[in-house]
Amino acid sequence: MDKIPTVDFSHLSSATPPSQSEWKEAAETVFNALSGIGFVYLTNHGVPDSVIENAFTESKDFFELPTETKMKSLKDISKSFNGYAAPGQESLHKDVPFELRESYDICGNLRYFPDTIRPKFGSAMNALEEASKPLIKSLLRVLAISLKLEDTDFFVERTKALDDLDIPSYTTIRSLYYPPTWNKNISPGTVRCGDHSDYGTLTLLFQDAIGGLEVKAVNGEWVSADPIPKTVLVNTGDLLEFWSGGVFPATHHRVLIPEQELRQKTARQSIVYFVHPDDKVVIQPLSQSSTNQQNYQPVTAKEHAETRLRASYNY
Numbered sequence: 001m002d003k004i005p006t007v008d009f010s011h012l013s014s015a016t017p018p019s020q021s022e023w024k025e026a027a028e029t030v031f032n033a034l035s036g037i038g039f040v041y042l043t044n045h046g047v048p049d050s051v052i053e054n055a056f057t058e059s060k061d062f063f064e065l066p067t068e069t070k071m072k073s074l075k076d077i078s079k080s081f082n083g084y085a086a087p088g089q090e091s092l093h094k095d096v097p098f099e100l101r102e103s104y105d106i107c108g109n110l111r112y113f114p115d116t117i118r119p120k121f122g123s124a125m126n127a128l129e130e131a132s133k134p135l136i137k138s139l140l141r142v143l144a145i146s147l148k149l150e151d152t153d154f155f156v157e158r159t160k161a162l163d164d165l166d167i168p169s170y171t172t173i174r175s176l177y178y179p180p181t182w183n184k185n186i187s188p189g190t191v192r193c194g195d196h197s198d199y200g201t202l203t204l205l206f207q208d209a210i211g212g213l214e215v216k217a218v219n220g221e222w223v224s225a226d227p228i229p230k231t232v233l234v235n236t237g238d239l240l241e242f243w244s245g246g247v248f249p250a251t252h253h254r255v256l257i258p259e260q261e262l263r264q265k266t267a268r269q270s271i272v273y274f275v276h277p278d279d280k281v282v283i284q285p286l287s288q289s290s291t292n293q294q295n296y297q298p299v300t301a302k303e304h305a306e307t308r309l310r311a312s313y314n315y
């Protein structure tokens, strides 16, 4: 499979609870996508457009502030993973010299926002987070059903931090801003976002109309994950790859510097919601389909995330 499929989620996001057969059908289609190319577009996902648009607008307002103002919200990883990261500060691929993007991370219960300068940014991001939770829970159920687990709430019950921020987890909402590259002295090898896989269970990605995200297909070719209006893109992280015994591969993806002048002159924005299990959850392969369980040591969700995160901070 070298194309990212699109799945209609209307049955799972309507006010009427889905029937058994609707769950099963969704599980089959999502399984085919996530066990193949590892990415899927969802339509009718239930996250209101106005909430998504507002999060983009307020994020843009923050990122367009002068650098010295944004630096006041700089992430201090000795305290928490919340806050602003400047261009080049974090990299997702060890061999990429400089990744030209800015981000603002929101996670856990010790969150803070630049309320004095941008009072609406925090509430817009919190609103998107809240509005995405029913979709995330449906997706976690779909994963359990598709893996034929008896307990369809298996993943939901291990992701309790979604409803209780006092439960520690690495679940994070990240607003990303890729500044225009036109007329800048960009050194060779600079990318917007280096080739990487995500770290957690699954990721929701809301992207604007600019595009640039590429996904590595099973045959090794890079496939464009073009923006499709009103969809959310979902992919799996490497913790789920391990947890599912390799059934769901954590597909690599990247964002390069665009070649067209128009796209170089325009900033790109995306908002990603990285879903992780609660820190204490012990992860070991649920099936032995493509891995030999005996070769794998169980790991807590916290240990897994920390090992991966440590490698991505350049400070």
Ligand SMILES: O=C(O)CCC(=O)C(=O)O
Residues within 6 Å of the ligand: 174, 176, 193, 198, 205, 207, 213, 253, 255, 269, 270, 272
């Ligand atoms: O901005 C994008 O489209 C992708 C971002 C991403 O992959 C990430 O932050 O992990």
Ligand SMILES: [Fe+2]
Residues within 6 Å of the ligand: 196, 197, 198, 253
């Ligand atoms: Fe990613």
